[in-house]
Amino acid sequence: MAKEKSVTAIPQHVAIIMDGNGRWAKKHHLPRLSGHEAGRKSVKRVVQAAIDHGVRYLTLYAFSVENWQRPREEVQGLMGLLRGVIREELSEMSKEGIRLRTIGRRQDLPEAVREELESAIEKTKGHTKLDLILALSYGSRVEITEAMQGMAREVKAGKLDPDQIREETVAEHLYTHGIPDPDLLIRTSGEMRISNFMLWQISYAEIVVTPVLWPDFGEEDFAKALADYAARDRRFGGI
Numbered sequence: 001m002a003k004e005k006s007v008t009a010i011p012q013h014v015a016i017i018m019d020g021n022g023r024w025a026k027k028h029h030l031p032r033l034s035g036h037e038a039g040r041k042s043v044k045r046v047v048q049a050a051i052d053h054g055v056r057y058l059t060l061y062a063f064s065v066e067n068w069q070r071p072r073e074e075v076q077g078l079m080g081l082l083r084g085v086i087r088e089e090l091s092e093m094s095k096e097g098i099r100l101r102t103i104g105r106r107q108d109l110p111e112a113v114r115e116e117l118e119s120a121i122e123k124t125k126g127h128t129k130l131d132l133i134l135a136l137s138y139g140s141r142v143e144i145t146e147a148m149q150g151m152a153r154e155v156k157a158g159k160l161d162p163d164q165i166r167e168e169t170v171a172e173h174l175y176t177h178g179i180p181d182p183d184l185l186i187r188t189s190g191e192m193r194i195s196n197f198m199l200w201q202i203s204y205a206e207i208v209v210t211p212v213l214w215p216d217f218g219e220e221d222f223a224k225a226l227a228d229y230a231a232r233d234r235r236f237g238g239i
């Protein structure tokens with residue numbers, strides 16, 4: 001299906017696989033959780049940088065469905081951190097015109113975190129400066145599986161004709177319905193893999209992998225990724 005060529009040098013949607021908190025902690029002889037805490041500061045810097053550059057959607061991969069397999073202590077620490085961030089940053093988000101959203105299996109999250117999130121999502125829903133989308137208990141394969149289940153249910157109920165299923169129909173059943181596909185995907189800490197992130201949505205995203213560990217990632221690194229993006233020739237299969 002023909003995609004419109006990107007007309008501006010600034011990506012409308014940037015998605016980031018925020019990786020390397022553990023390695024950063026190890027390098028500094030600190031517990032892993034200190035790495036995650038340091039990563040929180042990077043989130044603040046990058047959100048501000050995205051606003052300054054005029055990015056409209058920022059998706060941050062914060063916790064994957066696979067991350068539940070980590071030691072209980074780390075998972076609990078991350079959930080506590082997440083809850084604190086939402087609570088402490090709510091007024092700042094409102095001031096900056098940020099709309100908080102999530103993608104992923106919100107039902108998997110501890111109730112206290114879910115409540116904090118839902119309240120912030122509700123309070124910021126009218127904001128239009130930046131959509132900050134947190135991928136939480138997110139997995140691309142489970143997202144696609146759930147979309148298929150949803151479509152199958154509609155077919156069974158006689159509400160959807162299988163012959164009428166288009167790419168748009170599938171997209172509408174994903175967690176990201178209504179959100180444009182990422183133009184730029186950044187992964188920190190040098191790992192050359194996707195780790196079950198937005199498999200459908202990144203079909204034509206430009207990819208930037210930086211060796212910088214997430215807690216060290218700042219405004220300049222973000223600007224550099226945008227400059228890399230601006231220099232790319234997005235052909236979408238054309239010539």
Ligand code: IPE
Pocket residue numbers: 018019020021022023024062063064067078189
């Ligand atoms: C990314 O940092 C944060 C999460 C996955 C929650 P990691 O915790 O994966 O850090 P490394 O990969 O072990 O360095």
Ligand code: IPE
Pocket residue numbers: 017018019020061062063064067191193195
């Ligand atoms: C991907 O990082 C998930 C997040 C950044 C939340 P991981 O550290 O979990 O990915 P792998 O294990 O290196 O593939």
Ligand code: MG
Pocket residue numbers: 019020021
């Ligand atoms: Mg990692």
